[in-house]
Amino acid sequence: MNKNSVSVRISAKDFAYQEIKERILKCEYTPNQPIAEEELAKDLKISRTPLREAMQRLELEELVVRQTNGRLKVAPVSVKEVRELFLVRSILEGIIAAEAAEKCTEQDVRHLSYFANMIKQTANERDMEAVSTFGSQFHTYLYEVSQNKTAVKILRQLNDHIMRYRRLAHFIDTKETSFEHEALLEVIAKKDKHNAELMMKKHVLKAMEKAVTALKQYENTMNENE
Known part of the structure; x- marks a missing residue:
């Protein structure tokens, strides 16, 4: 096999991974939806080998699961998972906020102010x-300012799963989240580590309760449609 053919194979695998992952996170593929690999390969215009490699990667990330019959389906959702994801996220985001408050510069505050204003x-x-x-851009900028690579790495994995719950049902109270980000910016600008951590944890846990409510509504709708 020459280098060009290897490059094409890897490119196809990465393309399939990114495309399928995006469809799952945007809930174009709904929870528990069976995945017909042959049809998917035709849809993506790739062979079964790179598709299989992409699916293995998504399986490791627990975005797809293998059933007892060996076939794959989109990972299910649950209130238990919501609570676990957001609880862990609240702790890590709190750490990020505290460290960002300690390290932020005037330029960082200006960048964060732009996101808060938007x-x-x-x-x-x-x-x-x-x-x-x-x-998301506000939080991502805090990740960079904090320079905590370990927390950021874990958060990026969590946020992929959290995005699915956001897409299942919009649970964002736009005005409330606006006030919360403005308040966070204020304490971060003051380099108030303690309150930055507390406020961030509270912000994430409030989002958790809204996500739980949204998921229950989604599940009720699905049950009614069955």
């Missing part, structure tokens, strides 16, 4: 998608 502006427009995007 959250406020889009919240007033009731644009939940934009609020979510700018909120």
